[in-house]
Amino acid sequence: MSSEALFTTHDIGKVYGTNTVLQDINIRVWPGEIVGLIGENGAGKSTLLKIIAGVEEPSMGTMQMNGQNFRAGSMLNANESGIGMVFQEQSLINNLTVAQNIFLGREKQFSKGNFIIWSKMNAAARNVLNAMGLEDISEKAKVRDLSFAMRQMVEIAKVFDIVSAASNNHALILLDEPTTVLSDEEMVVLFDKIRQMKQRGNAIILISHRLQEVLEITDRIYVFKDGKLTAEVETQHADEAILYEKMVGRETNSEYFVSDRQTVPAQEAVLEVKDLSMFGSFKNVSFNLYKGEVLGLCGVEGSGKEDVCAVLCGDQAKTHGAIKVHQRKVDFKSPSDARDVGIISVPKNRREDGIIDILSLAENISVANYQKNAVYRLISNKNQRENAKHWVRSLGIRCSSVNQRIINLSGGNAQKVIFARVLDSECPILVLDHPTRGVDVGAKGDIYALIRSITEKGGSVLLMGDTLDESLGLSSRILVMKDGMICGEFDCPADNKPEQVDIVRLML
Amino acid sequence: MQFISGIGDELHIENTLPHQLRRSILTKQEDIWMELFRKRNRSSQTIAEEFVQKVENEARSNLIRVYAPITLLVGMTIFFSIYDSHFFSLKNILNILQQMAVPLILATGLSFVLLIGRIDLSVEGVMGFVGSFMALLILNDRNANDFGFWGVLIPIAIGIFYGLITGILHVKLRIASFIITFATGTIIKGIAILLYDSRAARVQEQWMTDWSMMSFLGIPLITWIAVAFFLVCSIILNYTAFGRAVYAIGDNEAAARASGINVERVTVKAFVISSTAAALAGFVALIRLKFGQASLGDDQMFPCITALVIGGASLSGGRGGTLQTIVGILIYMELLNFLTIIGVDANYKKALQGIIIIVAVALTLSRGRKTIAK
Numbered sequence: 081m082s083s084e085a086l087f088t089t090h091d092i093g094k095v096y097g098t099n100t101v102l103q104d105i106n107i108r109v110w111p112g113e114i115v116g117l118i119g120e121n122g123a124g125k126s127t128l129l130k131i132i133a134g135v136e137e138p139s140m141g142t143m144q145m146n147g148q149n150f151r152a153g154s155m156l157n158a159n160e161s162g163i164g165m166v167f168q169e170q171s172l173i174n175n176l177t178v179a180q181n182i183f184l185g186r187e188k189q190f191s192k193g194n195f196i197i198w199s200k201m202n203a204a205a206r207n208v209l210n211a212m213g214l215e216d217i218s219e220k221a222k223v224r225d226l227s228f229a230m231r232q233m234v235e236i237a238k239v240f241d242i243v244s245a246a247s248n249n250h251a252l253i254l255l256d257e258p259t260t261v262l263s264d265e266e267m268v269v270l271f272d273k274i275r276q277m278k279q280r281g282n283a284i285i286l287i288s289h290r291l292q293e294v295l296e297i298t299d300r301i302y303v304f305k306d307g308k309l310t311a312e313v314e315t316q317h318a319d320e321a322i323l324y325e326k327m328v329g330r331e332t333n334s335e336y337f338v339s340d341r342q343t344v345p346a347q348e349a350v351l352e353v354k355d356l357s358m359f360g361s362f363k364n365v366s367f368n369l370y371k372g373e374v375l376g377l378c379g380v381e382g383s384g385k386e387d388v389c390a391v392l393c394g395d396q397a398k399t400h401g402a403i404k405v406h407q408r409k410v411d412f413k414s415p416s417d418a419r420d421v422g423i424i425s426v427p428k429n430r431r432e433d434g435i436i437d438i439l440s441l442a443e444n445i446s447v448a449n450y451q452k453n454a455v456y457r458l459i460s461n462k463n464q465r466e467n468a469k470h471w472v473r474s475l476g477i478r479c480s481s482v483n484q485r486i487i488n489l490s491g492g493n494a495q496k497v498i499f500a501r502v503l504d505s506e507c508p509i510l511v512l513d514h515p516t517r518g519v520d521v522g523a524k525g526d527i528y529a530l531i532r533s534i535t536e537k538g539g540s541v542l543l544m545g546d547t548l549d550e551s552l553g554l555s556s557r558i559l560v561m562k563d564g565m566i567c568g569e570f571d572c573p574a575d576n577k578p579e580q581v582d583i584v585r586l587m588l
Numbered sequence: 589m590q591f592i593s594g595i596g597d598e599l600h601i602e603n604t605l606p607h608q609l610r611r612s613i614l615t616k617q618e619d620i621w622m623e624l625f626r627k628r629n630r631s632s633q634t635i636a637e638e639f640v641q642k643v644e645n646e647a648r649s650n651l652i653r654v655y656a657p658i659t660l661l662v663g664m665t666i667f668f669s670i671y672d673s674h675f676f677s678l679k680n681i682l683n684i685l686q687q688m689a690v691p692l693i694l695a696t697g698l699s700f701v702l703l704i705g706r707i708d709l710s711v712e713g714v715m716g717f718v719g720s721f722m723a724l725l726i727l728n729d730r731n732a733n734d735f736g737f738w739g740v741l742i743p744i745a746i747g748i749f750y751g752l753i754t755g756i757l758h759v760k761l762r763i764a765s766f767i768i769t770f771a772t773g774t775i776i777k778g779i780a781i782l783l784y785d786s787r788a789a790r791v792q793e794q795w796m797t798d799w800s801m802m803s804f805l806g807i808p809l810i811t812w813i814a815v816a817f818f819l820v821c822s823i824i825l826n827y828t829a830f831g832r833a834v835y836a837i838g839d840n841e842a843a844a845r846a847s848g849i850n851v852e853r854v855t856v857k858a859f860v861i862s863s864t865a866a867a868l869a870g871f872v873a874l875i876r877l878k879f880g881q882a883s884l885g886d887d888q889m890f891p892c893i894t895a896l897v898i899g900g901a902s903l904s905g906g907r908g909g910t911l912q913t914i915v916g917i918l919i920y921m922e923l924l925n926f927l928t929i930i931g932v933d934a935n936y937k938k939a940l941q942g943i944i945i946i947v948a949v950a951l952t953l954s955r956g957r958k959t960i961a962k
Contacts, residue, residue, distance in 0.1 A: 155846050171843040173836045175906050180832050185848035187829035195827045225647050227640065360642035363635060384635065564635030 084147065086111045086283050087132075087163075087252050092141035094127050094307075097491060099518050102127050102307045105141070111250055114274065114284045116294040116315070119304030119327060120548055120584075122517075125287045128304075129254045132285075133165035134158035146250065162247025164239035165254040170231055172238075174224040179205030181223055182238045212237045212273055229266040232258060236270070240277065251282045258286070259293060271297050289380045291320050291588055303327055306547070320585075328548070328580035336525070337553030341532035342574040345373035345556055349407075350540045351423070351509050353392070356401035361387040362564035365401070369509065374531065374541045376555030376572070378548060380587055384564040385544060386428075386513075392542065393425035393511050394418035405509065419448070424502050425511035428544075430491070430518065434498045437487035441479055442468035444486045445500045452504070471500035476526060492523020499530060508539055514546045528554060548584065552577055560586040653907075657900045657915045664919060668926045675929060678806075685807055688921045689814040690869050690876075692914075695892040696821045697865020699913045700858040702896055704837045705905025706765035708859060708889075710754055710773030711866035715885030717780040718747040718870030723789040723880020726796070730789035744867040750776055751863020755856035769859075780882035791878040800875050810872045817868055821861065822910040830857060838905030894941055895920035897948040 087109040094102035102124040109115055117125040130136040132143065134152025143150045145161050152158040155165070172181050179202045183190065190201040205219035214233055223231060236258065243251035255274075259267050274284055274297060288294050294301060295315060303311040303326040311326040349368040357363035362384030369375050379385040390396040392403070394415040403410055410421040418424070427433035436444055446453050446464045453463035468482035475496045479489060486494055495515070502510060512531070516524045531541060531554060545551030551558060552572060560568035560583055568586040570578045633641070669676040694711055701708045724730060725739030733739065754772045758765050802809040825831040833854045836844035845851050866885070873884050893903075899916020901908025923944075927937050 156848050171840070171846065173839045173843060175835050175839045176832060184832065184836055184844070187832065191829065194830075195823075196829060196832075198827070224650055228643055360638040361635065363638070564638075 084111075085109065085144075086113075086146065086250060087150075088144045089128075089132070090142045090144075092128065092131060092138050092143065094124075094131060094136065095139040096518065099491065099520070100307055102131075105309050107302055107309070109252065109283045109285060111281050111283055112278055113300065114278055114286060114298045116298035116301040117285060117287045117304060118289075118291065118294055118301060118323060122546060123304035124307040125304050126256055127307075129165060129256055129285065129287065132158070132252075133163060133254055135165070145252070159242050160246050162243050162251045163254070164243035164251065165256065166232075166236050166239050166258060167256055170228075170235055172223045172231055172235055175222065177220050177222055178209070178217060178226070178234050179219040181234065182208055182219075182241060186242075208237050208241045209234075212240070213269065229262045232262065233266075233270065233273075236273070244282070247282075249280045249282055251277075253277065253282060253284045255284060255286045257288060259288060259290060267293070289588055291323055294323075295320065321581075324581045324584050328584060336528070337550075338525075338528050338532050339553065339574040341529075341536065342374075342554075342556060343372045343532075343535040344573075345370035345535075345540075346538075350405065351392075351542075352404040352407075354402045354404070356388065356391065356403065357399055358384075358387050358391055358396060359399040362561070363400070365561075365566055367559055367566065367569075369540050369542055371508075371540055372535045372538050373557065374535055374543055374555045376543045376545060376551035376558040377561065378545075378551050378558055378583055378587060379561035383561040383587070385561045388561070389425070389511050389513055389542065389544060392418070392423060394423075419505060419507060422507045423509045423511060424448070424505050424507040425513060426495075426498055426502055426515050428513040428517060430495060430498065435486045435494055437485070439486060440483045441472075441477070441486050441489070441497055442482040444497050445471055445504055448501050448505050467504070468500075471497075471504065475500055475530065490520070490523075492519040492526070495519050495523065495527065496530075499527070503534070509542070510534065510539060511542045513544050515543070516546050516550065548580055552580060552583070558583065562587060653900060657898060657912065657919065660898075661915050661919050661922075664922055664926075668922060672926070672929055675926060680925065680929070682806065682808070684921050684925050685811045687925070688917055689808070689810040690873055690888065691892050691895060691921065692814040692917050693817050693865050693869045693872060694888055695895055695913050695917050696818045697862040697869075698889070698892050699896055699901060699908055700821070700825070700834060700861045701765070702893075702901050702903065703834050703905060703908050704855055704858050705841075706758070706855070706858070707893075707903070708751075708754075708769045708862040709766060710750075710769040710776065711862060711869075712885035712887075712889050713773030713775070713777035713780075714747045714750055714863050714866035715870040715873065715888060716882040717750075717776045717885075718743045718867045719874040719877075719884040720780045720784055720788060720880035720882050721746070722871065722874055723791050723878075724784055727792045728789040728880070729792060730784065730787065740871065744871060747867025747870065748860060748864045751860045751866070752856065754863065755859030758859065759852040759855050777882050777885075784880065784882075788879060788881040791874065791880065796875055796878060800878070810875055813868070813872060817865065818910075818914070821865075824861075825910060830854060834858060835906065835909075838902075838907070840906075890945075891920065891941060892917075894945045894948070897945060903949060 092105040134155045348371045351369035356365045377385045412418045558570040721743040833849045895916040899912035
């Protein structure tokens, strides 16, 4: 390890509106080092990598590469400085060949006049692939015909080729969960390649949810929590238990989550899910949701929990299994069918799936249930406004009037409007998908109290918390999912919450 | 009931279930019910294996999508030939070749625009303008003009330039392509009608009459022009960085941009190719008809779009290409020709074209559940 750091960040931060997602990040990477970033979903790891790679601009702070001040601006600039990122969602072009993908945007070197000499490009691509030990991937194959693992390797080869050309083996490669789609053997190959890159003097930053992997390959580990860097550990001094402990950190605050109002669920099951499966995403998921219960669904991204919720709110089709609401077998194909049987959701992406931004606050509330405010099937604006005023009062929505456009409300208030819409529909089962995402602290507290009132009145909630903290604090019971299956269940009475570490252990 | 629960005991559900924590103790009836479901679900696969299989299934359906049009073309040709012996006669084949000249040119140009996920509705207007303006510049019955060679070149150049303007308006103003091209197409068609002052010119050039009769190896000259244009465009599409960029943008515009591709520039170029095709088609149509009406281009575009979609191009971009274009045009022209031979009414053919486009798009489009395609 040389004495000069390859890459450093100073007080890097990222703010979206009023929401701070990353704060005061100082990391340091040496040449020939593999660094791991770990932390819960939403802890800010991916955001940091995107800032380094030039996909996002930092809101504050500076970075240095090779001792020079560095501001990416764009991915191309980052590449020229020797920084390249392999994305979680793959960015290869499916309808081009492997060779064309590797040299996309860099075809000039193989051109004669205006025409590309394919044989030359293919030969160069062959060299790139061979150098990565990917002899079994044809440079002429279309990317769409490759397996996901192969695509991942091609993408790594591509990024590595781009940055190594620019950096003379002093490249910084960023890998965001490279192993989620790989089998064990493929992972061995990948790690082998990563170590080779390292030996040549390149540095690698790796995000992974699989702790064994991180322990196996990294030299140093940074732990993230709630947008902050909470710990730095030398891998040789770390084991899984230490990492779990550093990842969870903060103790659950029972007051914050209004735990004294946590209900004890009734014995009556309102929703029974049996052997629910969606091909390629999750399978044999069975659970009951009881009256007055908050049931938390935990798991890392890709564990299948998102799709379980998507199926339950009618967004996706199940491939198998049965759903019963109030002991009655139901089958629905759309969110509106789901609402008719009594299931309604607060979606995760408020801006895309939640608010209708050209409509007023009042219209946004009644849009799910126009008939309720209608007179002879014609919408009564007066009723609609009265209804909205009722919700503004009872949920404490801060607005200038109910005619205000929803787009002008703050994140927390807009989210309360979505809750008003959902409550207005009087469905007994609510699916809350990250109900406090992008919401400021004050509004969070209001929403927690609101969830308590819902269960007090006999409603049932299926919750995917924004953080594990939140899931644990709000839920009466928690289901843990991993690799598409339910792998654990915890009772969470208000006075005896389980340890976060135990849940994290099952998730990873 | 007792008999059934006996079976349940033998199945040893707990052992065969995947390592999955179950809290509730299931009744025996439920055991059997679950076991039946489990078998149908082939649950020996893990989620990761299922995922791999899902990707493989996708690759397979892609393969079908590529080969289905060719299979259809071969099958159709055989069926039509058996059904009616006139179909495969030399005379009829030459007839098809003659008829396909204009559609082949237009479809070749449109295929670039379709590949990047846009559409160009202005081709009919450009085609009509080039044809009618050209008729006014060369020897004709409306005025004393006789610009000869320049009379052909200038309208074509204007047509190409018009595509450049359309493309720039599209990328700079960020107006959806179907709106901006509809608007620019309408404008240029209006200009064409104003130019000949509502009475179109009849061409009196001798060479144009000669060209329309000329053939080489028995194939009409205009078909050769179309094939030459098709080949040049094929080379551009398959052997230049621009061609690859067209595919890249159609598949994933954001990734293409991140790779350093100038998306705006490539998009404008695609519109220029499309308008070049339209201008050339206007010229060829004028050779055939020798009458410079702005309506020369009417009802020319949608048949081409239909043909491209049948050939396997996608209206949302990324799919299509040289092979898809020629196969699509051949399928469409053969079908049209066959319907004429067996004496189907022209209006039925129109309705059929609509049905074909719905079926072809419905079969090839991959739809998301969440939103209806707009």
